[in-house]
Amino acid sequence: MTLASKSTISFTTQNTYLNALLEYLHPIGDLEALLALASWDQQTAMPAEAGVMRMHQVAILESIIHERLTAQEMGTLLSNAEKAASQESFTDADRGLLRQTRRTYDHATKLPKSLVEEKARLRSESVDAWQKSRANNDFALFAPFLQRTIALKREVAERIGYTEFPYDALLDDFEPGLTTRKVEAMFQSVRAVSTSLLQRIQQSGQTIDASSLYGHFAPEQQHTLSDQLLRVIGYDFSRGQLARSQHPFTTDFGAPFDVRVTNRYDEQYLPMGIMAGMHEGGHGLYAQGISPALARTALANGASLGIHESQSRLWENAIGRSSAFWQAHYGLLQQAFPEHFKDIEQAIFVRALNTVKPSLIRVMADEVTYNLHILIRFELEKGLVNGEFAVESLPRLWNERYQQYLGITPPTETEGVLQDVHWTSQFGYFPTYTLGNLYSAQILHTLQQTFPDFQEQLATGDTSFILTWLREHIHQYGVIYQPEELIQRATGEAPNPQYFVDYLTNKFESVYNLPPEQVNN
Amino acid sequence: MTLASKSTISFTTQNTYLNALLEYLHPIGDLEALLALASWDQQTAMPAEAGVMRMHQVAILESIIHERLTAQEMGTLLSNAEKAASQESFTDADRGLLRQTRRTYDHATKLPKSLVEEKARLRSESVDAWQKSRANNDFALFAPFLQRTIALKREVAERIGYTEFPYDALLDDFEPGLTTRKVEAMFQSVRAVSTSLLQRIQQSGQTIDASSLYGHFAPEQQHTLSDQLLRVIGYDFSRGQLARSQHPFTTDFGAPFDVRVTNRYDEQYLPMGIMAGMHEGGHGLYAQGISPALARTALANGASLGIHESQSRLWENAIGRSSAFWQAHYGLLQQAFPEHFKDIEQAIFVRALNTVKPSLIRVMADEVTYNLHILIRFELEKGLVNGEFAVESLPRLWNERYQQYLGITPPTETEGVLQDVHWTSQFGYFPTYTLGNLYSAQILHTLQQTFPDFQEQLATGDTSFILTWLREHIHQYGVIYQPEELIQRATGEAPNPQYFVDYLTNKFESVYNLPPEQVNN
Structure with a gap:
């Protein structure tokens, strides 16, 4: 035996x-x-x-x-x-x-029942307070609830237990095995590459004309287009559905058999809808790819938030913002909005999709600056949970960090510290977004090694070879393996931020035709 | 005290x-x-x-x-x-x-747990068998399941108890207080008026040109039209929703706050969709009118199936097929299908909506013949449950009765004995449809007494006076009162089939300009 x-x-x-x-x-x-x-x-x-x-x-x-x-x-x-x-x-x-x-x-x-109930109650009150606070552009209305939420998170951390920092217990809740130390290590590389690329792009003096992304796009047409793009990437409508909601999301009621996605559309700005569609499609493909043998158990889920995000980011960014993908599918855009696209070349459109520009709002950020938004949130929430500073300092610290990392300062609290709903109840969640980007780059690297003609095949309109590989190496396993083990199995290597550094550098040196980086010896 | x-x-x-x-x-x-x-x-x-x-x-x-x-x-x-x-x-x-x-x-x-489980299992198997049986036009495939269902219904009746016939226990399950005797008494009047009117109409030699109901009607437009008609009759979308499904239905997840309706559309035949919309709207108005004080209890429902059907029939037939209603709202049809309706007068359309013609399919039947379809089902299911004849005789008895009451014989079993899904699990349900028609006529009578200018007011486009009265006298009470008591309270009289007899006679004498009935002294 x-x-x-x-x-x-x-x-x-x-x-x-x-x-x-x-x-x-x-x-x-x-x-x-x-x-x-x-x-x-x-x-x-x-x-x-x-x-x-x-x-x-x-x-x-x-x-x-x-x-x-x-x-x-x-x-x-x-x-x-x-x-x-x-x-x-x-x-x-x-x-x-x-x-x-x-x-x-x-x-x-x-967690005693009273704590669980208090959590639910506080969350609901906290969301209300956050909404009022945003509407009035007044962080002070939200502050007392944030204070209570942090106290409660600390209590949860103490009860669940942790090795080094209370914040570790919260990280682990969203990403099994994740610790403050690991996130800090990961952000060393990520901060370096992001700030350096941003600086090089800004110093190059180049700006991209993104006017091709703006116009008038009827929501019904955008919805049909989202549906078509989901079909293109292999999302299975016999096990899924696309609906409209205020914020896009993916959910399932029995993966892999019933996995649904939603989208929402900006009538003036096309990428809002199509990129969210590719993103949710990535989540949806993952859940539809889980082995049916795991159905009705806790294993019929994504391995972690980080792994889930790696799938959505892969389809949204590595594929959905690539020239190869649109080479094959630009016709769908032209068909949906013939007037708008009749004089716009595909290359112009794709370049516009990859514009880098520091901005205030995380969900609108480009690939280069996105992780700086996360870094700011990580530093702040870690400090809050570990008791390094008071809730009252948050708006000031937020603005200082935006100035430091992105060179801009939010004119209002609504566009600053109040922009995300997460802190009404979730601490330790934000880092999984960056982790997703990192995993996605490592997976992309393996895909490109496995399929040396990756770009050429993508340019023919075929994405099924990607999906087949993802299903075999990631999707089908559900939660059987912990996230780091899954990455090791799928890519043959432990999680390594270098793949993301290389991906980002190569991609944006090319998009912006940047001169080679100076190496000071 | x-x-x-x-x-x-x-x-x-x-x-x-x-x-x-x-x-x-x-x-x-x-x-x-x-x-x-x-x-x-x-x-x-x-x-x-x-x-x-x-x-x-x-x-x-x-x-x-x-x-x-x-x-x-x-x-x-x-x-x-x-x-x-x-x-x-x-x-x-x-x-x-x-x-x-x-x-x-x-x-x-x-009912022991084993019986409840057996019921659920048999129901599911029975639906499968019925579908196969229909597809193959072969009652024999369904017969063994029907046999088992009847045996199980008899067992349920024995366990629940009844005074006179096992079938009484099943009737009472859908309509508290209903018995075989009561249904028989009600059908005496209903059968007489239906067969007599049908005969007079046929003898008059008149036929109505219903071609105005046929054409090409895009489902999306029909859906918008259904939405508009629901708003016209006062259905509240802040507590409801209209969706599409294979068969129209109304449901709630917490009446009166969340009451939803569905519809489906025939591209060639307009009344299919608009009449079903009015019908489900009637059910929906009822559930939305229940007192919020009853929410989350078994009282936040319709008083019975019969009372529920009285509401849907009132809006579908008494209002939705009336000249007064369309006088006010014909513009909606013309707006939805301008090409089709541009040369059709409103009176022609309304007359077509009231065509009387014996047909094989219950759900397509007109107001005069509808209850004969129910009568046939009542006689047959009563006989089956009370053990008066064998399941095998059912197709023959079905056809004989269609010949007897409607003068037509189904060419196939699919269009005959296999047309309704009910007998896969429900016995004692059909009579509530006729009961609904009767209640509806009695309520309409009270409305006309209360509002002497009922038709004139309806013709102005206003239906809110009807809804307000229904809410006050019927809807708000939910299941507080038994159906017969509710009718007594709302109309000041016990249920009386004479109102339906008068309603039907007056309406169709007028539609068909029938000569006065000969009275043999």
């Missing part, structure tokens, strides 16, 4: 203890799918007056799920299966399931 | 026992709303491959609801509240709640 795990994507159905655990977990997966359905509906279809009813529906469902996740029965079933795992040859899927279930169970049981 | 109940629409919040019961019931209402949401989504948005996942989600939700509905805790809470009701002054809402809860609890606890 061997204790080594088998690398197949299926659960060991012969083991009684594992089966009993799975039978307990499946209905929880089903209830979580219903929770996601309630949220999807709320954002895509629910009438305005139905909010209070929906709140009650979500509350009872969350309470039933929490009850089941923390039940003694679950603890016993889990322990039994863990004991069996130490004696029998379990598959990687089995071990992944035990790891994830242990993680969920421990988290859930470490 | 008085034991008389107070006719206000609110629960007695001072009573501890009633409060405890309400606190127990509210989350059940929330879970039932989620079940309805899952079904709505399945019919309006769910991708094709997601069926199995959805089946699991619905199964766990149903099982949680059933568990809570049959729990001993619920029995105790209910008994306590019932005892309190005999000592204190409870409101009509309180008493309605106790009546409904007792009914649900007794039904649920009388």
Whole structure:
């Protein structure tokens, strides 16, 4: 009898203890799918007056799920299966399931019910306060709620536990294994390449004419175009749907069988919609590619937020902003908006898509400056959670850092410290965006090694070879492997920020025809 | 201390026992709303491959609801509240709640879990068999499942109990208080007026030119038109939504705050969509008019299927096929399909909407022949459940009765005995359609007494006076009163089929300019 795990994507159905655990977990997966359905509906279809009813529906469902996740029965079933795992040859899927279930169970049981309820209540109050605060351009209205949220996050961190900093516990919650030290190390390279490239671009004196991106674009046409682009990249509508919502998002109610995406459109600025469509499409492809054997369990998800973001960024940036992709699909744009595009060359359009320009709003940022926005948030939220400065200093520190890294200062708090909803409840989330960019570059590198004619094939209109590779090396595994192990398996190397540094440098030296960098010896 | 109940629409919040019961019931209402949401989504948005996942989600939700509905805790809470009701002054809402809860609890606890599961399984198998059977025009494929369904219905009837016939137990399930005897009495008048009117119309030799209803009508335009007509009749989009589905329906996830309707469109035949829109609109107005005080309880529903159908029929037939209504709103049709309607007079269109012609398909039937379709189904299902003849005879008996009542014989089983999905699981449902027509005529009569200038006001485009009256006298009460009591309260008289007889006679004598009926002395 061997204790080594088998690398197949299926659960060991012969083991009684594992089966009993799975039978307990499946209905929880089903209830979580219903929770996601309630949220999807709320954002895509629910009438305005139905909010209070929906709140009650979500509350009872969350309470039933929490009850089941923390039940003694679950603890016993889990322990039994863990004991069996130490004696029998379990598959990687089995071990992944035990790891994830242990993680969920421990988290859930470490947080008392009162804390969980306080979290939900505070979150809702905090979102309200943030909205008022934005509307009045007055951070002070939000500050007391932010104060309470940080106190609560510290309490969560203390209860869950951490090795070095309280902030570590929060990072790990979104990205298993992530620590403050790791994020700091990653930002060393990222900060260097971003600031240096930005400086070189600005010193080059070049500006790109982005007028080809502006005009009048009817939302209905944009929606049809989004649909077509999703089909182009292989998103499966027999397992999915595209709807409209205020903010684009991807969700599933039983991956890989029911994975839906949404989009929203700016009538004046085309990239808002088409790039968000490619981005959500990337998330959607990931969830549709998870092995059906993992359905109805916690493994039928993305390995982490960072890995998920690597997929969306790959399709949005590496593919969706590439000349090769549009060489094949520019016709779709011309067909959707013939008047607008009749005199615009494809190369002009693609170059405009890659304009670099420091701006105030993260979600509108280009690839070079994007991670500087994240860096600022990371430094600030880490400081807040670790108690290095007071909430009141936040607007000042925010503005100072924007001046320092991007050379601009927000004229209002609404366009500054109040721009993201995250701090109403999420701390430790922002770094996963940058992590996604890094993973995406490393994966792209492997793809280009595997397919030496990557660009040529892409230019023929084919993206299926990319999707097939992603499915085989990343998607199908769901949460079986931890993010770093998954990257190691897929690319043959531990996560390495150098790929992103090289990608960014090569890409933007080319877009801006930059002279070679001076090396001071 | 008085034991008389107070006719206000609110629960007695001072009573501890009633409060405890309400606190127990509210989350059940929330879970039932989620079940309805899952079904709505399945019919309006769910991708094709997601069926199995959805089946699991619905199964766990149903099982949680059933568990809570049959729990001993619920029995105790209910008994306590019932005892309190005999000592204190409870409101009509309180008493309605106790009546409904007792009914649900007794039904649920009388049926063992195995039977409930068998019902669900058989229903699903039966729908599959029915679909195959239709596709092959072969009743024999469906017969064994129908046989099993009837056996199961008989078992349900035995367990729930009945006074005279097993079929009574099934009728009562859809329409509290309804019995075989009552349905038979009602059909005496209905059969007489329907067959007599049909004969007189046929003898008059008149036919109506209905070509104005046929043409090419783009579904998107029809959908916009449906939306507009819903707004015209007062359907509130801040508490509702209109979507597309294969079969039109109305549902709610927390009436009166979230009540949604669907529609579907025939590109060649306009009334299919607009009449279904008015019909579902009638259901939707009812649910949106329920008192918010009843939200999250079993009282936030229609009083019965018959009462619900009275609302949809009122808006579809009495209003939606009236000359007065179209006098005001014909412009919407002309605006939606200017080419088609430019040479068609409004009177021609309305007359065509009221064409009487025996046909094979119930859902396409006119007002005169509609109830004959129901009569046939009633006679046959009553006989099946009471064991008067074998399932095998059904196609023959069906055809014989169509010949007898409508003078036509279905050329295929698909257009005959296999046309409705109901018998895959529902027996005792059909009569509520006719009941709805009867109630609707009685309500219309009261409306016309209350508003002597009913037609004139309708012709100005105003329907709000109708809706206000319906809200005040019917909608707001939800399930507080039993259907017959509700009709008595709203119209000042017990249900009386004569109003329908008069309505139908007057309307179609006028539509067809029939000579006065000969009275044989």
